[in-house]
Amino acid sequence: MRKLSGIFLVGLCLGAVGAVAVTASHGSSATPKPIAVAEAATTPSRTPSAKAEPQPEPKPEPEPKAAPKTQPAAEQEPEPGADVDAATLDKLVRGGNVSAVVFDRQTGKTSVSVHADRGYTSASLVKLLIALSVLERGGPVADVQRMLSRSDDDLASRFWVAYGGTSIVTRWVAKLGLTGTRPPAEPGRWGDTRITAADVVKIYQYLLDHGPSAILAALHAATERGSDGFRQYFGIPDAAAGRTWAVKQGWSCCGPTRMLHTTGVLGDDSRYIVAVLTEHPAGVDYPTASKRVTDVVTKLLG
Template identity: 75%
Template sequence: MRKLSGIFLVGLCLGAAGAVVVTAGHSTAASSQPIAVTELGTTTSAAPTPAPAPKTETKTQTEPPGSPAKAAPAAPARVDAAVLDKLVRDGEVSAVVFDRQQGAAIDSVHADRGYTSASLVKLLIGLSVLEQGGPVADVQRMLSRSDDDLASRFWSSYGGTSIVTRWVRKLGLTGTRPPSDPGRWGDTRITAPDVVRIYQYLLERKSNAALTALRDATERGSDGFRQYFGIPDAAGGRPWAVKQGWSCCGPTRMLHTSGLVGEDNRYIVVVLTEHPVKVDYATASRRVTEIVSTLLG
Protein backbone atom coordinates (compact mmCIF):
# COMPACT_ATOMS: atom_id res chain seq x y z
CA MET A 1 0.00 0.00 0.00
CA ARG A 2 1.29 3.43 -0.88
CA LYS A 3 1.90 5.92 1.87
CA LEU A 4 -1.01 8.34 1.85
CA SER A 5 -0.66 12.07 2.30
CA GLY A 6 -2.16 13.92 5.22
CA ILE A 7 -5.50 15.59 5.15
CA PHE A 8 -5.38 19.32 4.74
CA LEU A 9 -8.63 21.02 5.65
CA VAL A 10 -8.92 24.26 3.78
CA GLY A 11 -11.56 26.95 4.33
CA LEU A 12 -13.81 28.46 1.77
CA CYS A 13 -12.04 27.87 -1.47
CA LEU A 14 -12.01 26.17 -4.85
CA GLY A 15 -10.08 23.16 -5.80
CA ALA A 16 -9.67 20.04 -7.71
CA ALA A 17 -8.61 16.48 -7.61
CA GLY A 18 -5.91 14.17 -8.74
CA ALA A 19 -5.44 11.67 -11.43
CA VAL A 20 -5.05 7.98 -11.45
CA VAL A 21 -4.34 5.24 -13.86
CA VAL A 22 -4.36 1.57 -13.06
CA THR A 23 -4.22 -1.67 -14.89
CA ALA A 24 -6.52 -4.59 -14.29
CA GLY A 25 -4.39 -5.65 -11.35
CA HIS A 26 -4.72 -2.30 -9.59
CA SER A 27 -6.88 -2.44 -6.47
CA THR A 28 -10.15 -0.52 -6.87
CA ALA A 29 -11.66 -1.46 -3.54
CA ALA A 30 -13.21 1.58 -1.92
CA SER A 31 -11.68 2.73 1.31
CA SER A 32 -13.29 5.21 3.64
CA GLN A 33 -15.71 7.79 2.33
CA PRO A 34 -14.34 10.85 0.53
CA ILE A 35 -13.04 13.54 2.83
CA ALA A 36 -14.61 16.96 2.40
CA VAL A 37 -11.43 18.85 1.65
CA THR A 38 -10.55 21.03 -1.28
CA GLU A 39 -7.64 22.19 -3.31
CA LEU A 40 -7.13 25.92 -3.52
CA GLY A 41 -6.65 26.34 -7.24
CA THR A 42 -4.80 29.61 -6.66
CA THR A 43 -1.25 30.79 -6.97
CA THR A 44 0.89 30.67 -3.86
CA SER A 45 3.61 32.83 -2.40
CA ALA A 46 6.25 30.14 -2.98
CA ALA A 47 9.15 31.15 -5.16
CA PRO A 48 8.16 30.36 -8.75
CA THR A 49 10.03 27.75 -10.72
CA PRO A 50 12.01 29.57 -13.43
CA ALA A 51 10.69 28.72 -16.87
CA PRO A 52 13.35 27.65 -19.34
CA ALA A 53 13.35 28.99 -22.85
CA PRO A 54 10.63 27.33 -24.93
CA LYS A 55 11.82 24.46 -27.07
CA THR A 56 10.91 23.97 -30.68
CA GLU A 57 8.09 21.46 -30.91
CA THR A 58 8.26 18.53 -33.27
CA LYS A 59 5.27 18.51 -35.58
CA THR A 60 3.77 15.38 -37.01
CA GLN A 61 3.76 14.89 -40.76
CA THR A 62 0.17 13.77 -40.90
CA GLU A 63 -1.48 16.87 -39.44
CA PRO A 64 -0.45 19.94 -37.45
CA PRO A 65 -0.58 19.57 -33.66
CA GLY A 66 -3.45 22.01 -33.36
CA SER A 67 -5.74 20.22 -35.77
CA PRO A 68 -8.78 18.64 -34.13
CA ALA A 69 -8.85 14.87 -34.40
CA LYS A 70 -10.66 13.63 -37.47
CA ALA A 71 -13.64 11.50 -36.54
CA ALA A 72 -16.57 9.80 -38.18
CA PRO A 73 -20.05 11.16 -37.45
CA ALA A 74 -21.14 10.36 -33.93
CA ALA A 75 -23.32 7.32 -33.45
CA PRO A 76 -26.70 7.76 -31.75
CA ALA A 77 -26.33 8.05 -27.99
CA ARG A 78 -26.88 4.82 -26.10
CA VAL A 79 -27.84 6.57 -22.86
CA ASP A 80 -30.78 8.95 -22.69
CA ALA A 81 -30.11 12.33 -21.09
CA ALA A 82 -33.08 11.88 -18.75
CA VAL A 83 -31.41 8.84 -17.22
CA LEU A 84 -28.29 10.78 -16.26
CA ASP A 85 -30.29 13.81 -15.16
CA LYS A 86 -32.15 11.60 -12.72
CA LEU A 87 -28.91 10.35 -11.22
CA VAL A 88 -27.77 13.87 -10.32
CA ARG A 89 -31.30 14.93 -9.33
CA ASP A 90 -31.00 18.62 -8.41
CA GLY A 91 -27.60 19.04 -10.05
CA GLU A 92 -26.26 19.09 -13.61
CA VAL A 93 -24.32 16.56 -15.65
CA SER A 94 -22.52 16.41 -18.99
CA ALA A 95 -20.98 13.28 -20.44
CA VAL A 96 -19.13 12.17 -23.56
CA VAL A 97 -17.87 8.67 -24.37
CA PHE A 98 -15.58 8.59 -27.39
CA ASP A 99 -14.77 5.23 -29.00
CA ARG A 100 -11.30 5.48 -30.52
CA GLN A 101 -11.83 2.38 -32.66
CA GLN A 102 -14.92 3.87 -34.26
CA GLY A 103 -13.50 7.38 -34.29
CA ALA A 104 -16.79 8.69 -32.94
CA ALA A 105 -18.63 9.68 -29.79
CA ILE A 106 -21.02 6.89 -28.86
CA ASP A 107 -22.56 8.87 -26.00
CA SER A 108 -22.98 12.63 -25.78
CA VAL A 109 -25.23 14.17 -23.13
CA HIS A 110 -25.51 17.94 -22.51
CA ALA A 111 -22.11 18.26 -24.14
CA ASP A 112 -22.29 22.04 -24.61
CA ARG A 113 -22.57 22.86 -20.89
CA GLY A 114 -19.63 24.64 -19.29
CA TYR A 115 -18.18 23.88 -15.84
CA THR A 116 -15.43 25.08 -13.55
CA SER A 117 -12.49 22.80 -14.28
CA ALA A 118 -11.06 22.38 -10.78
CA SER A 119 -7.96 20.15 -11.20
CA LEU A 120 -8.71 19.06 -14.76
CA VAL A 121 -6.82 22.16 -15.92
CA LYS A 122 -3.67 20.54 -14.51
CA LEU A 123 -3.57 18.50 -17.71
CA LEU A 124 -2.92 21.72 -19.64
CA ILE A 125 -0.52 23.03 -17.00
CA GLY A 126 1.46 19.79 -17.09
CA LEU A 127 1.58 19.72 -20.89
CA SER A 128 2.89 23.29 -20.94
CA VAL A 129 5.71 22.49 -18.52
CA LEU A 130 6.70 19.25 -20.27
CA GLU A 131 6.71 20.77 -23.75
CA GLN A 132 8.96 23.59 -22.54
CA GLY A 133 11.46 21.20 -21.00
CA GLY A 134 10.42 21.74 -17.39
CA PRO A 135 11.04 19.40 -14.44
CA VAL A 136 9.48 16.06 -15.35
CA ALA A 137 9.48 14.62 -11.81
CA ASP A 138 7.59 17.63 -10.44
CA VAL A 139 5.03 17.50 -13.24
CA GLN A 140 4.48 13.81 -12.55
CA ARG A 141 3.98 14.51 -8.86
CA MET A 142 1.54 17.32 -9.64
CA LEU A 143 -0.52 14.99 -11.82
CA SER A 144 -0.25 11.78 -9.81
CA ARG A 145 -1.05 13.39 -6.45
CA SER A 146 -2.89 16.43 -7.81
CA ASP A 147 -0.49 18.66 -5.92
CA ASP A 148 -1.88 22.20 -5.72
CA ASP A 149 1.35 23.86 -4.61
CA LEU A 150 3.18 22.60 -7.67
CA ALA A 151 0.28 23.57 -9.94
CA SER A 152 0.36 27.11 -8.53
CA ARG A 153 4.12 27.39 -9.02
CA PHE A 154 3.88 26.18 -12.60
CA TRP A 155 0.91 28.45 -13.30
CA SER A 156 2.94 31.46 -12.19
CA SER A 157 6.16 30.44 -13.95
CA TYR A 158 4.76 29.26 -17.27
CA GLY A 159 2.33 32.00 -18.22
CA GLY A 160 -0.78 31.95 -16.03
CA THR A 161 -3.91 32.44 -18.14
CA SER A 162 -1.84 32.30 -21.34
CA ILE A 163 -1.41 28.58 -20.63
CA VAL A 164 -5.12 28.14 -21.29
CA THR A 165 -5.39 30.50 -24.26
CA ARG A 166 -2.39 28.85 -25.92
CA TRP A 167 -3.94 25.39 -25.72
CA VAL A 168 -7.31 26.71 -26.85
CA ARG A 169 -5.64 27.85 -30.08
CA LYS A 170 -3.38 24.82 -30.42
CA LEU A 171 -6.09 22.19 -29.98
CA GLY A 172 -9.05 24.10 -31.37
CA LEU A 173 -10.94 24.01 -28.07
CA THR A 174 -14.29 25.74 -28.40
CA GLY A 175 -15.68 25.80 -24.85
CA THR A 176 -12.55 26.37 -22.76
CA ARG A 177 -11.54 29.77 -21.41
CA PRO A 178 -9.16 31.03 -18.72
CA PRO A 179 -10.37 32.12 -15.27
CA SER A 180 -11.57 35.70 -14.85
CA ASP A 181 -9.32 35.95 -11.78
CA PRO A 182 -5.83 35.25 -13.19
CA GLY A 183 -4.65 33.78 -9.89
CA ARG A 184 -7.34 31.11 -9.65
CA TRP A 185 -6.35 28.41 -12.13
CA GLY A 186 -9.09 26.11 -10.83
CA ASP A 187 -11.73 28.54 -12.17
CA THR A 188 -10.81 27.75 -15.78
CA ARG A 189 -13.97 26.91 -17.73
CA ILE A 190 -14.23 23.65 -19.66
CA THR A 191 -16.65 21.45 -21.58
CA ALA A 192 -16.71 17.66 -21.95
CA PRO A 193 -15.81 17.62 -25.69
CA ASP A 194 -12.78 19.84 -25.02
CA VAL A 195 -11.54 17.46 -22.32
CA VAL A 196 -11.91 14.60 -24.81
CA ARG A 197 -9.73 16.57 -27.24
CA ILE A 198 -7.02 16.99 -24.58
CA TYR A 199 -6.87 13.23 -24.07
CA GLN A 200 -6.70 12.71 -27.82
CA TYR A 201 -3.68 14.99 -27.93
CA LEU A 202 -1.98 13.14 -25.07
CA LEU A 203 -2.40 9.87 -26.96
CA GLU A 204 -1.47 11.31 -30.37
CA ARG A 205 1.76 12.79 -29.06
CA LYS A 206 2.49 9.75 -26.89
CA SER A 207 3.07 11.99 -23.89
CA ASN A 208 4.67 9.22 -21.86
CA ALA A 209 5.71 11.39 -18.92
CA ALA A 210 2.13 12.54 -18.36
CA LEU A 211 0.61 9.12 -18.96
CA THR A 212 3.14 7.47 -16.65
CA ALA A 213 2.25 9.97 -13.94
CA LEU A 214 -1.40 9.05 -14.27
CA ARG A 215 -0.60 5.34 -14.08
CA ASP A 216 1.41 5.87 -10.91
CA ALA A 217 -1.24 7.98 -9.17
CA THR A 218 -2.05 7.45 -5.51
CA GLU A 219 -5.55 6.63 -4.33
CA ARG A 220 -5.73 9.91 -2.42
CA GLY A 221 -4.59 13.30 -3.55
CA SER A 222 -2.05 15.44 -1.74
CA ASP A 223 -4.91 16.99 0.26
CA GLY A 224 -6.25 13.60 1.37
CA PHE A 225 -9.29 13.47 -0.89
CA ARG A 226 -10.12 10.00 -2.24
CA GLN A 227 -9.84 10.14 -6.03
CA TYR A 228 -11.20 6.78 -7.10
CA PHE A 229 -14.81 7.87 -7.56
CA GLY A 230 -16.32 7.74 -11.05
CA ILE A 231 -14.24 5.85 -13.61
CA PRO A 232 -11.98 3.93 -11.18
CA ASP A 233 -14.81 2.62 -9.01
CA ALA A 234 -16.98 1.78 -12.05
CA ALA A 235 -14.39 0.21 -14.35
CA GLY A 236 -14.30 -3.21 -12.72
CA GLY A 237 -11.42 -5.25 -14.13
CA ARG A 238 -10.90 -2.99 -17.14
CA PRO A 239 -7.70 -0.93 -17.28
CA TRP A 240 -8.24 2.78 -16.83
CA ALA A 241 -6.45 6.10 -16.54
CA VAL A 242 -8.06 9.17 -15.02
CA LYS A 243 -7.79 12.80 -14.07
CA GLN A 244 -10.31 13.88 -11.48
CA GLY A 245 -11.57 17.25 -10.30
CA TRP A 246 -13.56 18.58 -7.35
CA SER A 247 -14.34 21.91 -5.74
CA CYS A 248 -16.48 23.38 -3.01
CA CYS A 249 -17.39 26.58 -1.28
CA GLY A 250 -20.09 28.28 -3.29
CA PRO A 251 -23.72 27.74 -4.16
CA THR A 252 -22.57 24.55 -5.90
CA ARG A 253 -19.69 22.07 -5.85
CA MET A 254 -18.07 20.36 -8.83
CA LEU A 255 -17.10 16.71 -9.09
CA HIS A 256 -15.55 15.50 -12.36
CA THR A 257 -14.12 12.23 -13.62
CA SER A 258 -12.28 11.91 -16.93
CA GLY A 259 -9.91 9.52 -18.59
CA LEU A 260 -9.25 6.38 -20.61
CA VAL A 261 -10.99 3.03 -20.21
CA GLY A 262 -10.37 -0.38 -21.78
CA GLU A 263 -7.60 -2.23 -23.57
CA ASP A 264 -5.42 0.01 -25.74
CA ASN A 265 -7.17 3.04 -24.22
CA ARG A 266 -10.17 2.38 -26.44
CA TYR A 267 -12.63 4.75 -24.75
CA ILE A 268 -12.21 8.35 -23.66
CA VAL A 269 -14.78 8.99 -20.94
CA VAL A 270 -15.58 12.43 -19.56
CA VAL A 271 -18.25 13.12 -16.94
CA LEU A 272 -18.63 16.63 -15.52
CA THR A 273 -21.07 17.27 -12.68
CA GLU A 274 -22.24 20.14 -10.53
CA HIS A 275 -24.09 19.60 -7.23
CA PRO A 276 -25.70 21.90 -4.67
CA VAL A 277 -23.60 22.25 -1.52
CA LYS A 278 -26.23 20.36 0.46
CA VAL A 279 -25.01 17.23 -1.37
CA ASP A 280 -21.95 15.99 0.51
CA TYR A 281 -18.85 14.60 -1.19
CA ALA A 282 -19.66 10.97 -0.35
CA THR A 283 -23.09 11.24 -1.97
CA ALA A 284 -21.79 13.17 -4.97
CA SER A 285 -19.00 10.63 -5.45
CA ARG A 286 -21.48 7.74 -5.47
CA ARG A 287 -23.63 9.57 -8.01
CA VAL A 288 -20.69 10.14 -10.36
CA THR A 289 -19.71 6.47 -10.06
CA GLU A 290 -23.28 5.45 -10.88
CA ILE A 291 -23.24 7.70 -13.95
CA VAL A 292 -20.05 6.07 -15.22
CA SER A 293 -21.44 2.60 -14.51
CA THR A 294 -24.46 3.50 -16.62
CA LEU A 295 -22.28 4.76 -19.47
CA LEU A 296 -19.99 1.73 -19.43
CA GLY A 297 -23.02 -0.55 -19.42
Protein backbone atom coordinates in the same frame (compact mmCIF):
# COMPACT_ATOMS: atom_id res chain seq x y z
CA MET B 1 6.85 -131.72 -27.73
CA ARG B 2 9.06 -128.76 -27.17
CA LYS B 3 7.90 -127.11 -30.45
CA LEU B 4 4.29 -127.66 -29.68
CA SER B 5 4.79 -126.42 -26.23
CA GLY B 6 6.55 -123.37 -27.62
CA ILE B 7 3.83 -122.59 -30.07
CA PHE B 8 1.28 -123.16 -27.44
CA LEU B 9 3.06 -120.80 -25.14
CA VAL B 10 3.26 -118.19 -27.87
CA GLY B 11 -0.46 -118.51 -28.42
CA LEU B 12 -1.13 -118.12 -24.80
CA CYS B 13 0.96 -114.97 -24.77
CA LEU B 14 -0.83 -113.52 -27.78
CA GLY B 15 -4.16 -114.34 -26.21
CA ALA B 16 -3.12 -112.55 -23.07
CA VAL B 17 -2.07 -109.48 -25.04
CA GLY B 18 -5.42 -109.46 -26.85
CA ALA B 19 -7.26 -109.70 -23.59
CA VAL B 20 -5.30 -106.74 -22.24
CA ALA B 21 -6.07 -104.71 -25.40
CA VAL B 22 -9.79 -105.49 -25.11
CA THR B 23 -9.80 -104.52 -21.49
CA ALA B 24 -7.96 -101.23 -22.24
CA SER B 25 -10.39 -100.31 -25.03
CA HIS B 26 -13.50 -100.59 -22.89
CA GLY B 27 -11.96 -99.33 -19.73
CA SER B 28 -13.94 -99.18 -16.55
CA SER B 29 -17.61 -98.38 -16.31
CA ALA B 30 -16.83 -94.76 -15.09
CA THR B 31 -17.60 -91.93 -17.60
CA PRO B 32 -14.42 -90.27 -18.86
CA LYS B 33 -13.84 -86.70 -17.75
CA PRO B 34 -14.33 -84.10 -20.49
CA ILE B 35 -11.30 -82.05 -21.43
CA ALA B 36 -11.56 -78.46 -20.39
CA VAL B 37 -12.10 -76.01 -23.23
CA ALA B 38 -8.87 -74.27 -22.46
CA GLU B 39 -7.02 -77.49 -22.32
CA ALA B 40 -8.56 -78.67 -25.60
CA ALA B 41 -7.47 -75.52 -27.30
CA THR B 42 -3.88 -75.85 -26.14
CA THR B 43 -3.34 -79.63 -26.32
CA PRO B 44 -1.82 -80.61 -29.71
CA SER B 45 -3.75 -83.23 -31.70
CA ARG B 46 -2.00 -86.58 -31.96
CA THR B 47 -3.63 -87.46 -35.26
CA PRO B 48 -3.64 -85.39 -38.44
CA SER B 49 -6.87 -83.55 -38.99
CA ALA B 50 -8.39 -81.68 -41.90
CA LYS B 51 -7.08 -78.16 -42.38
CA ALA B 52 -9.37 -75.56 -40.92
CA GLU B 53 -10.86 -73.03 -43.28
CA PRO B 54 -8.95 -69.74 -42.93
CA GLN B 55 -11.02 -67.25 -40.97
CA PRO B 56 -10.96 -63.63 -42.11
CA GLU B 57 -9.18 -61.32 -39.73
CA PRO B 58 -11.62 -59.16 -37.82
CA LYS B 59 -11.78 -55.65 -39.14
CA PRO B 60 -10.78 -53.07 -36.54
CA GLU B 61 -13.61 -50.98 -35.23
CA PRO B 62 -13.35 -47.48 -36.61
CA GLU B 63 -12.20 -45.03 -33.95
CA PRO B 64 -14.86 -42.51 -33.07
CA LYS B 65 -14.04 -39.17 -34.57
CA ALA B 66 -13.37 -36.49 -32.00
CA ALA B 67 -15.62 -33.50 -32.18
CA PRO B 68 -13.78 -30.62 -33.79
CA LYS B 69 -12.31 -28.26 -31.23
CA THR B 70 -13.70 -24.81 -31.35
CA GLN B 71 -12.21 -21.78 -29.74
CA PRO B 72 -14.61 -20.09 -27.35
CA ALA B 73 -16.09 -17.05 -28.92
CA ALA B 74 -14.49 -13.92 -27.61
CA GLU B 75 -16.87 -11.98 -25.47
CA GLN B 76 -17.84 -8.81 -27.23
CA GLU B 77 -17.25 -5.95 -24.87
CA PRO B 78 -20.40 -3.85 -24.76
CA GLU B 79 -20.02 -0.41 -26.26
CA PRO B 80 -20.08 2.13 -23.43
CA GLY B 81 -23.22 4.23 -23.35
CA ALA B 82 -24.95 2.46 -26.20
CA ASP B 83 -28.35 2.78 -24.47
CA VAL B 84 -27.82 5.96 -22.41
CA ASP B 85 -29.64 9.23 -22.93
CA ALA B 86 -29.69 12.63 -21.22
CA ALA B 87 -32.81 11.89 -19.16
CA THR B 88 -31.20 8.76 -17.69
CA LEU B 89 -28.08 10.61 -16.57
CA ASP B 90 -29.95 13.67 -15.30
CA LYS B 91 -31.88 11.46 -12.87
CA LEU B 92 -28.63 10.21 -11.37
CA VAL B 93 -27.51 13.75 -10.47
CA ARG B 94 -30.68 15.05 -8.85
CA GLY B 95 -30.78 18.80 -8.45
CA GLY B 96 -27.46 19.20 -10.28
CA ASN B 97 -25.94 19.08 -13.76
CA VAL B 98 -24.15 16.32 -15.61
CA SER B 99 -22.33 16.13 -18.93
CA ALA B 100 -20.81 13.02 -20.46
CA VAL B 101 -18.87 12.19 -23.60
CA VAL B 102 -17.47 8.78 -24.54
CA PHE B 103 -15.23 8.54 -27.59
CA ASP B 104 -14.16 5.22 -29.14
CA ARG B 105 -10.65 5.64 -30.54
CA GLN B 106 -10.88 2.33 -32.40
CA THR B 107 -13.91 3.29 -34.46
CA GLY B 108 -13.33 7.04 -34.36
CA LYS B 109 -16.91 7.56 -33.20
CA THR B 110 -18.54 9.25 -30.22
CA SER B 111 -20.87 6.74 -28.55
CA VAL B 112 -22.18 9.14 -25.88
CA SER B 113 -22.69 12.88 -26.05
CA VAL B 114 -24.87 14.29 -23.27
CA HIS B 115 -24.79 18.05 -22.65
CA ALA B 116 -21.30 17.95 -24.18
CA ASP B 117 -20.96 21.75 -24.51
CA ARG B 118 -22.24 22.74 -21.05
CA GLY B 119 -19.63 24.77 -19.17
CA TYR B 120 -18.18 23.88 -15.75
CA THR B 121 -15.46 25.15 -13.45
CA SER B 122 -12.54 22.91 -14.33
CA ALA B 123 -11.07 22.44 -10.84
CA SER B 124 -7.98 20.23 -11.29
CA LEU B 125 -8.69 19.27 -14.90
CA VAL B 126 -6.78 22.36 -16.03
CA LYS B 127 -3.66 20.61 -14.69
CA LEU B 128 -3.62 18.67 -17.95
CA LEU B 129 -2.94 21.91 -19.84
CA ILE B 130 -0.43 23.02 -17.20
CA ALA B 131 1.43 19.70 -17.56
CA LEU B 132 1.57 20.04 -21.35
CA SER B 133 3.01 23.53 -21.05
CA VAL B 134 5.65 22.58 -18.48
CA LEU B 135 6.89 19.49 -20.30
CA GLU B 136 6.87 21.22 -23.67
CA ARG B 137 9.39 23.68 -22.26
CA GLY B 138 11.57 21.05 -20.59
CA GLY B 139 10.23 21.41 -17.06
CA PRO B 140 10.73 18.85 -14.24
CA VAL B 141 9.08 15.59 -15.26
CA ALA B 142 8.87 14.08 -11.76
CA ASP B 143 7.12 17.15 -10.33
CA VAL B 144 4.67 17.24 -13.22
CA GLN B 145 3.83 13.58 -12.65
CA ARG B 146 3.32 14.18 -8.95
CA MET B 147 1.05 17.14 -9.71
CA LEU B 148 -1.10 14.87 -11.87
CA SER B 149 -1.10 11.55 -9.99
CA ARG B 150 -1.67 13.14 -6.55
CA SER B 151 -3.49 16.22 -7.87
CA ASP B 152 -1.04 18.42 -6.01
CA ASP B 153 -2.35 22.00 -5.85
CA ASP B 154 0.89 23.57 -4.58
CA LEU B 155 2.81 22.30 -7.58
CA ALA B 156 0.04 23.45 -9.91
CA SER B 157 0.16 26.96 -8.43
CA ARG B 158 3.93 27.11 -8.83
CA PHE B 159 3.80 25.96 -12.45
CA TRP B 160 0.89 28.29 -13.22
CA VAL B 161 2.91 31.32 -12.24
CA ALA B 162 6.21 30.12 -13.77
CA TYR B 163 4.83 29.05 -17.15
CA GLY B 164 2.47 31.84 -18.16
CA GLY B 165 -0.70 31.85 -16.05
CA THR B 166 -3.82 32.45 -18.15
CA SER B 167 -1.78 32.28 -21.36
CA ILE B 168 -1.42 28.55 -20.69
CA VAL B 169 -5.15 28.21 -21.30
CA THR B 170 -5.46 30.61 -24.24
CA ARG B 171 -2.52 29.03 -26.03
CA TRP B 172 -3.94 25.49 -25.84
CA VAL B 173 -7.42 26.73 -26.75
CA ALA B 174 -5.98 28.00 -30.01
CA LYS B 175 -3.76 24.99 -30.66
CA LEU B 176 -6.39 22.30 -30.01
CA GLY B 177 -9.43 24.17 -31.28
CA LEU B 178 -11.20 24.15 -27.93
CA THR B 179 -14.55 25.92 -28.26
CA GLY B 180 -15.86 25.99 -24.68
CA THR B 181 -12.68 26.55 -22.67
CA ARG B 182 -11.53 29.91 -21.33
CA PRO B 183 -9.14 31.13 -18.62
CA PRO B 184 -10.36 32.18 -15.17
CA ALA B 185 -11.74 35.67 -14.63
CA GLU B 186 -9.29 36.12 -11.76
CA PRO B 187 -5.85 35.32 -13.23
CA GLY B 188 -4.49 33.68 -10.10
CA ARG B 189 -7.37 31.22 -9.66
CA TRP B 190 -6.34 28.51 -12.13
CA GLY B 191 -9.05 26.14 -10.81
CA ASP B 192 -11.75 28.52 -12.06
CA THR B 193 -10.84 27.88 -15.69
CA ARG B 194 -14.04 27.07 -17.61
CA ILE B 195 -14.21 23.84 -19.59
CA THR B 196 -16.62 21.44 -21.33
CA ALA B 197 -16.78 17.66 -21.68
CA ALA B 198 -16.33 17.96 -25.45
CA ASP B 199 -13.12 19.95 -24.97
CA VAL B 200 -11.79 17.50 -22.38
CA VAL B 201 -12.06 14.72 -24.98
CA LYS B 202 -10.05 16.83 -27.44
CA ILE B 203 -7.33 17.32 -24.83
CA TYR B 204 -7.10 13.56 -24.28
CA GLN B 205 -6.98 12.93 -28.01
CA TYR B 206 -3.96 15.21 -28.25
CA LEU B 207 -2.33 13.61 -25.18
CA LEU B 208 -2.69 10.11 -26.61
CA ASP B 209 -1.56 10.99 -30.13
CA HIS B 210 1.09 13.65 -29.52
CA GLY B 211 1.58 14.31 -25.83
CA PRO B 212 4.55 13.29 -23.66
CA SER B 213 4.24 9.70 -22.42
CA ALA B 214 5.07 10.92 -18.91
CA ILE B 215 1.60 12.44 -18.64
CA LEU B 216 -0.27 9.23 -19.42
CA ALA B 217 2.05 7.30 -17.09
CA ALA B 218 1.12 9.69 -14.27
CA LEU B 219 -2.59 9.23 -14.97
CA HIS B 220 -2.16 5.46 -14.78
CA ALA B 221 -0.45 5.95 -11.42
CA ALA B 222 -3.19 8.11 -9.88
CA THR B 223 -3.26 7.56 -6.12
CA GLU B 224 -6.44 6.79 -4.21
CA ARG B 225 -6.02 9.94 -2.11
CA GLY B 226 -5.08 13.32 -3.47
CA SER B 227 -2.46 15.48 -1.81
CA ASP B 228 -5.24 17.17 0.20
CA GLY B 229 -6.55 13.78 1.45
CA PHE B 230 -9.61 13.70 -0.81
CA ARG B 231 -10.50 10.24 -2.15
CA GLN B 232 -10.14 10.53 -5.91
CA TYR B 233 -11.17 7.03 -6.97
CA PHE B 234 -14.81 8.02 -7.53
CA GLY B 235 -16.24 7.75 -11.03
CA ILE B 236 -14.06 5.84 -13.51
CA PRO B 237 -11.83 3.94 -11.02
CA ASP B 238 -14.72 2.72 -8.87
CA ALA B 239 -16.87 1.81 -11.87
CA ALA B 240 -14.18 0.28 -14.09
CA ALA B 241 -14.67 -3.29 -12.70
CA GLY B 242 -11.14 -4.54 -13.31
CA ARG B 243 -10.58 -2.77 -16.61
CA THR B 244 -7.43 -0.80 -17.29
CA TRP B 245 -7.82 2.90 -16.64
CA ALA B 246 -5.91 6.17 -16.35
CA VAL B 247 -7.58 9.22 -14.84
CA LYS B 248 -7.41 12.88 -14.03
CA GLN B 249 -10.07 13.84 -11.52
CA GLY B 250 -11.31 17.22 -10.39
CA TRP B 251 -13.19 18.54 -7.36
CA SER B 252 -13.82 21.96 -5.87
CA CYS B 253 -14.40 22.77 -2.24
CA CYS B 254 -16.01 26.20 -2.22
CA GLY B 255 -18.90 28.11 -3.68
CA PRO B 256 -22.66 27.61 -3.97
CA THR B 257 -22.16 24.30 -5.77
CA ARG B 258 -19.69 21.39 -5.70
CA MET B 259 -17.82 20.26 -8.80
CA LEU B 260 -16.81 16.61 -9.17
CA HIS B 261 -15.31 15.51 -12.49
CA THR B 262 -13.95 12.13 -13.59
CA THR B 263 -12.04 11.95 -16.87
CA GLY B 264 -9.58 9.59 -18.46
CA VAL B 265 -9.05 6.61 -20.72
CA LEU B 266 -10.40 3.11 -20.34
CA GLY B 267 -9.71 -0.34 -21.79
CA ASP B 268 -6.86 -1.97 -23.70
CA ASP B 269 -4.76 0.48 -25.70
CA SER B 270 -6.72 3.33 -24.07
CA ARG B 271 -9.58 2.60 -26.45
CA TYR B 272 -12.21 4.78 -24.78
CA ILE B 273 -11.89 8.39 -23.74
CA VAL B 274 -14.42 9.16 -21.01
CA ALA B 275 -15.30 12.61 -19.68
CA VAL B 276 -17.99 13.05 -17.02
CA LEU B 277 -18.40 16.53 -15.54
CA THR B 278 -20.87 17.14 -12.70
CA GLU B 279 -22.12 19.99 -10.54
CA HIS B 280 -24.00 19.34 -7.28
CA PRO B 281 -25.91 21.56 -4.85
CA ALA B 282 -23.85 22.60 -1.82
CA GLY B 283 -26.26 20.62 0.38
CA VAL B 284 -25.09 17.35 -1.21
CA ASP B 285 -22.06 16.06 0.70
CA TYR B 286 -18.96 14.75 -1.06
CA PRO B 287 -19.54 11.03 -0.39
CA THR B 288 -23.03 11.29 -1.88
CA ALA B 289 -21.85 13.35 -4.84
CA SER B 290 -18.96 10.94 -5.43
CA LYS B 291 -21.36 7.98 -5.50
CA ARG B 292 -23.58 9.76 -7.98
CA VAL B 293 -20.64 10.31 -10.31
CA THR B 294 -19.71 6.64 -9.99
CA ASP B 295 -23.33 5.70 -10.79
CA VAL B 296 -23.17 7.80 -13.95
CA VAL B 297 -19.99 6.04 -15.14
CA THR B 298 -21.42 2.64 -14.20
CA LYS B 299 -24.45 3.41 -16.35
CA LEU B 300 -22.21 4.48 -19.23
CA LEU B 301 -20.21 1.26 -19.06
CA GLY B 302 -23.34 -0.90 -19.02
